[in-house]
Each structure stands twice: as C-alpha cells, then as structure tokens.
Amino acid sequence: DTEVTQTPKHLVMGMTNKKSLKCEQHMGHRAMYWYKQKAKKPPELMFVYSYEKLSINESVPSRFSPECPNSSLLNLHLHALQPEDSALYLCASSQLDLTGISGNTIYFGEGSWLTVV
C-alpha cells in the first residue's frame, strides 16, 4: 500500500474561519511533509516532521500550524488565512535512514484544494 490519503479534497473558507487539513499514511514512514503548490508552479516545502517532531519549518506564517499526533497522521491547522493562500496543499511521506536524513522516495497524496474567500 503506497498511499497517502488527504482530506478534504476541496475546502472553501473565509478569512476568519478555522479549518484543518488532514493527512494519513500507513506505510510506516517516519518523515511527513506539507507542501504548497500554486498553479503552474512546483511544490514548495512548508514543514517536515521527522519521528513526529517538527524538523523543518520553511519560514511559514503562523496562520499555518502543523501537528503530528502520531506516526501515521499529519494535520495542518488553518486560521485567518488570506486569499493568496489559496493553493493546492500536498501531504507527503517517506522513510528515514539511520541518520534521520531522507533521500528516500517521497510519496505524495492527491492534495487538498484550498480556496480562501
């Protein structure tokens, strides 16, 4: 099973709303990622969790708040977003080698399309 599952597939939210994106994988991967992708652009890394701990935060605004409740789940909490935050949000996972550095295959979910109105 090489699947990363993301919910919801589509989300429309107002600028004062609080919502969450969810991601789940059952491949035993210990690294999980959030990427943001605008139309016709490559994915941009937002956060990396290694062994359920936040290891990389690419200077993402605090209105995005990641959470890793356990090794299979990854959430992205959204609050007070701006229209320019509308994008495809991709979750991904990969194995980690013994050094904790991942050069392994990253498996992506289908993404959550977010529209901020």
Added chain:
Amino acid sequence: AQSVTQPDIHITVSEGASLELRCNYSYGATPYLFWYVQSPGQGLQLLLKYFSGDTLVQGIKGFEAEFKRSQSSFNLRKPSVHWSDAAEYFCAVSGAGKSTFGDGTTLTVKP
C-alpha cells in the same frame, strides 16, 4: 545547496513521436533524483527514481531516464507518446531531508 533546472517550460510533440524532457541538477553529494508527473487537478505521481547503480532507470507508463554524472543531468524519455501523457512533469533532487523541485515542463500532445 541543491537545485534543479528544467530548461524547457513547454514542449509540444505529436502523438506517437518520441519525447525527451531535460533536467539538470546541482548537488554536493550523490544525488537522489526523481521524476514526477502531475495531470490537471491531480496530485504528484512518481514516474521513476535514481539512487545508485544502473544509470538507465525504467519507470511506469513506458518512461525511462538516464543519469549522467558528467553532465549533471537526469533526462526523461519515452519512445512513443500517448495523448494521455499530456501533463506537467517535475524533476526533483532529494537530500538532507528535503526535496527540491524544478519549475516543471508542460507537455502538450498533438493528435
């Protein structure tokens, strides 16, 4: 720092013709290299990957890629393109816990 360059923003080929998408990378150590495809409205799908060993890598959907260390390239090829191959293609290099993507190449397939 790692980086990826895909020199061709847009490529158009006729159905049945051969295809080559270019990818050049910069990385200080042995690279882990990937090609992903993204159809409109979809997520990213892994086509193939290179970690080590044989420099010609076979992937899904009839794609292959060749790693050339001397040219820092990892070009994607397909001998005969199908209309369903029309999509965005991303090359990526991975290391030190991060993946870096190229800007992508849009493939259009003419009937």
